[in-house]
Amino acid sequence: MKSLAIEIQNLRKTFGDHVVLDGINLSVQPGTVFALLGPNGAGKTTLIHILSTLVAPDEGTARVAGFDVAAERNKVKRSITLTGQFAAVDDVLTGEENLRMICRLSGLSAADSRVRTAELLKHFELTEAARKRVKTYSGGMRRRLDLAISLAVSRPVMFLDEPTTGLDTRSRRALWDIILQLKEQGITIFLTTQYLEEADQLADTIAVISGGRIVATGSAGELKSRVGGEVIELRNTDDEIIRKIPTDGTILDISRTLHELASTLPGETRVSINRPNMNDVFLAMTAGGTEVAPA
Numbered sequence: 001m002k003s004l005a006i007e008i009q010n011l012r013k014t015f016g017d018h019v020v021l022d023g024i025n026l027s028v029q030p031g032t033v034f035a036l037l038g039p040n041g042a043g044k045t046t047l048i049h050i051l052s053t054l055v056a057p058d059e060g061t062a063r064v065a066g067f068d069v070a071a072e073r074n075k076v077k078r079s080i081t082l083t084g085q086f087a088a089v090d091d092v093l094t095g096e097e098n099l100r101m102i103c104r105l106s107g108l109s110a111a112d113s114r115v116r117t118a119e120l121l122k123h124f125e126l127t128e129a130a131r132k133r134v135k136t137y138s139g140g141m142r143r144r145l146d147l148a149i150s151l152a153v154s155r156p157v158m159f160l161d162e163p164t165t166g167l168d169t170r171s172r173r174a175l176w177d178i179i180l181q182l183k184e185q186g187i188t189i190f191l192t193t194q195y196l197e198e199a200d201q202l203a204d205t206i207a208v209i210s211g212g213r214i215v216a217t218g219s220a221g222e223l224k225s226r227v228g229g230e231v232i233e234l235r236n237t238d239d240e241i242i243r244k245i246p247t248d249g250t251i252l253d254i255s256r257t258l259h260e261l262a263s264t265l266p267g268e269t270r271v272s273i274n275r276p277n278m279n280d281v282f283l284a285m286t287a288g289g290t291e292v293a294p295a
């Protein structure tokens, strides 16, 4: 069996008297996308900072790419990429020059650097602006360049801290494609997100963090099925939900339920049969805690 890409045991971190991580245990299989889902301030960034050796934990252990984050910091650093790691984008250089420089610094040949740079510029829709100085870029363009830079070189484990926050829908989807391509190459991706849809679309495994603890882990499907089966949803003419009735999804159960309801509800009542979505999962797992932003 291949060793785990990330292994976290009983990790704790406190800032002053604020317990941010309260005994985190997680493992991430190599070559998978893992999403850590949680609201603002749940401790997602702190966990990424510990895993990428920027912050030391108070207690517990974590291994990344087989190396201990406390005892083998340099080996961990050489095995990972982190969004914003090279955030020192040089304003005076063009986007293309910045990217090529990072590729060269990371050991790619001049020819490979050119190819990788062109690919990344295209993926992030920066080809037109490639030869413009970064100081003329808009906020969104800088964000895309920052991401392109962090994706310039592939290492076995990649940390993406809220990678699509602030991106428009097209750029977000472009990044999702890139993440899935990286996974195809065998790279392990650990991302944090507040977007339920993002976790749902990308992740092989999702962990929900709330109150400094992991409150649920599983595939999107597993988490949804843990919340419950399908529901018959009834809406009034203003499209407001008026009833939600659990069902086993069989024609027998649905027809019996609707038959009973038909005599008591107006004929215009609208009916749909829904599976729980990630929002239902999150609300159930965090006992109605802070809602995560819809994607």
Ligand SMILES: Nc1ncnc2c1ncn2[C@@H]1O[C@H](COP(=O)(O)OP(=O)(O)OP(=O)(O)O)[C@@H](O)[C@H]1O
Residues within 6 Å of the ligand: 015, 020, 038, 039, 040, 041, 042, 043, 044, 045, 046, 047, 194
């Ligand atoms: N260096 C620090 N000193 C003191 N408190 C900190 C420090 N770093 C983080 N915190 C606090 O720890 C908590 C968790 O922060 P963290 O950034 O890890 O959360 P997050 O889940 O990434 O949230 P967001 O989505 O807002 O980035 C917050 O309440 C934050 O204020």
